[in-house]
Amino acid sequence: MPTVIINDVAYEARLGERLLNIARRNGAHIGFVCDGNGICQTCQCRVLAGAGQLSPPSEAERIWMPERRLAEGHRLACQAALRGPGPVELITKAEELRRQTLDVVAPPRDADRRDYLEPLLDNLVRMSVDQLARYPWNVLATVGRVGVGRFLFPWRDVERWAEDGALVARRMVAGPPRAAALPSPTDPREEAVIEAARSLRRARAAARRSS
Numbered sequence: 001m002p003t004v005i006i007n008d009v010a011y012e013a014r015l016g017e018r019l020l021n022i023a024r025r026n027g028a029h030i031g032f033v034c035d036g037n038g039i040c041q042t043c044q045c046r047v048l049a050g051a052g053q054l055s056p057p058s059e060a061e062r063i064w065m066p067e068r069r070l071a072e073g074h075r076l077a078c079q080a081a082l083r084g085p086g087p088v089e090l091i092t093k094a095e096e097l098r099r100q101t102l103d104v105v106a107p108p109r110d111a112d113r114r115d116y117l118e119p120l121l122d123n124l125v126r127m128s129v130d131q132l133a134r135y136p137w138n139v140l141a142t143v144g145r146v147g148v149g150r151f152l153f154p155w156r157d158v159e160r161w162a163e164d165g166a167l168v169a170r171r172m173v174a175g176p177p178r179a180a181a182l183p184s185p186t187d188p189r190e191e192a193v194i195e196a197a198r199s200l201r202r203a204r205a206a207a208r209r210s211s
Helices: 019-026 057-063 067-071 093-105 113-132 136-144 148-152 157-176 188-208
Strands: 002-006 009-012 044-049 073-078 088-092
Touching: 002 019, 009 019, 019 088, 019 157, 044 093, 057 073, 057 136, 067 073, 088 093, 093 113, 136 148
Parallel strands: 002 088
Antiparallel strands: 002 009, 044 073, 044 088
């Protein structure tokens, strides 16, 4: 099976599978607010190797990112699908920012904190400038693509969002895992979050039936 390396950990994948699905299935640290609609931009990642094994940039990616950024390997994991045998290596934007922040908070011994602060600020500024430079056309184009309702309320499956969020949290606490799916969360607090999400989903379904 093809191999996708996400944040230095190798995972087995299937042809045609989107990078976001691979990451979420394995609890890799990645953003996924809009459930794969290409709206929130939190699943941005940077492909380090194997870019030719992925599908071409989609309309959603071109709306938000300039050609320069795409050429540098930046993709939306919810849009990029595995088209070749791999391997593909990438780092998610969420993980890259986490590592850069930790370097600033706790730099190596005898290191100057300012040497790590500059790359972090540069990363944040580049992301913001790229999106603001295309405003408001990127927003208008996205609304035209997905509709006003989906743009304002991008969540499609709150229960899965909660479960995947808990899985990522466990993975972050436990450290780098083996390349295999983790069992379902067992922490009482995680179970409470998931159960609340399930209750909300049932209430929304009941409201739709009664309307």
